[in-house]
Amino acid sequence: MPREIYKEFDGYDEIIREREVLRKYGLDFSPQKDAPEQYIARLHPRRLTLRVSDIIPETSSTGTLRLVRPEGALPPFLAGQYIALFLEIGGVRTARPYSISSGPHQTGYYDLTVRRVKNGLVSNYLLDEIKPGDLLESSGPEGRFYHNPLFHDRTMVCLAGGSGITPFMSMIREVVERGLDREIFLFYGNRTLQDAAFHNQLLYCNERFANFHYLPVAETPEREYPGLSGLITGELIKKSLKDVEDKTFYLCGPQAMYDFCIPELEGLGVAPRKIRREIYGPPAQVTQAPNWPVEIKTDQFFTVKVKSGPELEVPAGTPLGTSLERQGVTIPSLCRSGECSRCRVKILSGKVFEPPGTLVRRSDRRYGYTHACVAYPLSDLEIML
Ligand SMILES: Cc1cc2nc3c(=O)[nH]c(=O)nc-3n(C[C@H](O)[C@H](O)[C@H](O)COP(=O)(O)OP(=O)(O)OC[C@H]3O[C@@H](n4cnc5c(N)ncnc54)[C@H](O)[C@@H]3O)c2cc1C
Numbered sequence: 001m002p003r004e005i006y007k008e009f010d011g012y013d014e015i016i017r018e019r020e021v022l023r024k025y026g027l028d029f030s031p032q033k034d035a036p037e038q039y040i041a042r043l044h045p046r047r048l049t050l051r052v053s054d055i056i057p058e059t060s061s062t063g064t065l066r067l068v069r070p071e072g073a074l075p076p077f078l079a080g081q082y083i084a085l086f087l088e089i090g091g092v093r094t095a096r097p098y099s100i101s102s103g104p105h106q107t108g109y110y111d112l113t114v115r116r117v118k119n120g121l122v123s124n125y126l127l128d129e130i131k132p133g134d135l136l137e138s139s140g141p142e143g144r145f146y147h148n149p150l151f152h153d154r155t156m157v158c159l160a161g162g163s164g165i166t167p168f169m170s171m172i173r174e175v176v177e178r179g180l181d182r183e184i185f186l187f188y189g190n191r192t193l194q195d196a197a198f199h200n201q202l203l204y205c206n207e208r209f210a211n212f213h214y215l216p217v218a219e220t221p222e223r224e225y226p227g228l229s230g231l232i233t234g235e236l237i238k239k240s241l242k243d244v245e246d247k248t249f250y251l252c253g254p255q256a257m258y259d260f261c262i263p264e265l266e267g268l269g270v271a272p273r274k275i276r277r278e279i280y281g282p283p284a285q286v287t288q289a290p291n292w293p294v295e296i297k298t299d300q301f302f303t304v305k306v307k308s309g310p311e312l313e314v315p316a317g318t319p320l321g322t323s324l325e326r327q328g329v330t331i332p333s334l335c336r337s338g339e340c341s342r343c344r345v346k347i348l349s350g351k352v353f354e355p356p357g358t359l360v361r362r363s364d365r366r367y368g369y370t371h372a373c374v375a376y377p378l379s380d381l382e383i384m385l
Pocket residue numbers: 082096097098099100112113114115116117118119120121122123124143163166167278279280281284318335336337
């Protein structure tokens with residue numbers, strides 16, 4: 001019989017007596033000690049298995065994947081959040097984030113609305129290969145692009161470009177379908193109106209709900225188009241809103257849209273703290289980013305030595321994380337736009353370029369960490385995963 005050494009600890013008898021008393025009065029909660037953890041795992045699961053229940057065409061280049069959870073309920077989310085899909089395509093294990101376009105009050109499914117990207121790996125795979133009944137693996141809901149009633153104004157001014165409509169669709173659906181006391185102005189830029197996903201639903205909401213205002217903007221409209229055209233300029237915003245006071249601005253779209261619209265908003269006197277934006281991945285043309293060293297060409301190759309791992313050749317013009325996963329070294333990722341820090345790697349030697357706006361924690365920067373999803377090699381590197 002092994003010696004029960006714990007009985008010899010100071011205070012053992014008092015603890016046992018105390019437990020007896022708690023049990024007697026129904027105050028012993030120790031049998032439920034795992035309950036909070038289980039509850040948190042239900043609300044914030046790391047992984048979900050989802051089944052495609054339907055695929056809804058939206059425009060010639062965009063479709064909505066309706067996803068249900070075969071086992072258990074879907075975790076709740078805030079309108080504007082995304083999930084990351086984890087996939088293996090042609091032997092490459094990768095992930096891509098997609099904003100949930102259905103409303104958060106719709107608890108039976110998540111809608112992901114995907115726009116085809118020319119030569120894009122995942123968007124084309126989702127739109128061409130995935131069929132109803134297929135299973136997909138994802139993260140739980142993530143992201144900080146949502147309306148926070150404590151800090152944000154009651155009036156939301158949303159500027160969407162192309163596929164950047166999706167988080168706003170979720171916010172609009174929540175506000176109009178749940179009758180929330182909030183006002184939304186939506187400026188939605190597309191090349192032509194035929195490219196505008198959800199156009200008819202948005203026109204309907206504009207007619208039906210006094211607190212929603214839909215302002216589609218066609219960049220290159222057909223001739224004699226009577227609506228708003230060109231880019232979403234400060235002048236156009238000013239004309240459509242009475243003023244910019246007591247309003248929070250939300251931007252979601254391609255990098256070029258931020259580069260253009262943020263100075264336009266600042267020109268109207270909108271304070272930077274009133275501008276919130278979701279970044280949709282690494283810059284399309286990193287060489288156009290401010291401070292990119294002109295002497296480095298995108299097709300220049302550098303050697304990356306992974307500590308206790310392989311040595312690989314990677315191009316300067318592709319994010320480190322993407323180059324590594326294409327060669328079989330997968331780094332965990334979620335947002336793939338430099339924000340969530342899931343893909344952090346330590347640079348032991350060498351130099352990388354991080355586009356402006358990359359959110360590396362101060363302590364991470366101090367110890368040489370970078371976010372591989374948006375870090376571009378500028379020299380030979382040694383890294384630790
Ligand atoms: C928070 C968040 C939410 C998002 N929500 C949505 C959404 O709701 N809907 C949506 O449609 N998208 C959304 N996106 C974008 C989405 O995650 C993907 O980035 C998008 O679908 C493109 O992925 P892809 O794999 O098709 O393209 P990728 O393969 O990643 O290619 C992207 C670009 O790189 C170029 N490229 C590809 N291969 C190479 C190569 N070898 N060398 C150089 N360039 C190359 C491609 O031509 C393309 O222009 C979101 C992004 C973020 C960060």
